Amino acid sequence: MIVIVLTAAPPKIRGHLTRWLFEISPGVYVGKVSARVRELIWEQILDNIRDGRAVMVYSANNEQGLEFKTYGQEWSPVDFEGLELIMRPHNQGESSGKSQGASRRKGWSNASRYRRFGR
Template identity: 40%
Template sequence: MVVLILERVKTSQRGEMSRLAIELKPGVFVATVGARVRDQIWKKVCDEWKSDALMLYSSNTEQGYVIRSNGDPSREIVEFEGLLLMAKPDPKASQKDSDEVKESSETATESPSPFLSLEDFFRSKADSLSSELDNDKE
């Protein structure tokens, strides 16, 4: 099974996708297609349409699916200890980070990510759970 979420696409492109899949909501498509067709759809979305998109499809992973992302979708895929999570950037955090970068005299090679606090949160939760498990074993 494949779920394709398209953002900011033309009506004609949605119509073309509706020939291959069911459109549940505007821009949200579901279909059962083979790997070759799935990859051809993804290539068309990325290369020809240059659309912002997310594709989820069944796979033999721990979660049972894989997520692909193209363009600048409204959410970012974050991998945390083998699990794929979706994160929505905090506009306040990104504004604060950009203000701090402007004030800094050093030039950073990477732009600050609003998702760092989310990763820190999950890591601290995982650490606390593992320490609780260690305490229970003793």
């Protein structure tokens, strides 16, 4: 089984993929093809994607049961002790759940100070 997700792809690629796969949602293609056809489809995507992004997930005989390829993504696949994981880029300017202008105070929290000094 194979799943391909395209973002900002030219119509040429989308039309080509409909020859081999079902388009179940805009930019999402699913089907069952041989490994050779899968690799040829991926080459066609890389040759014609331009500024778009592509992710291909397919069945494999490994512990996860799948493998994937990406193109044009900020997130990148990383091998972690035999498991293929996705590494997200860390943006220094982002703070978790807070606005961009808010700065974090350094040091111990007020609750930990109270506990520490028995107040």
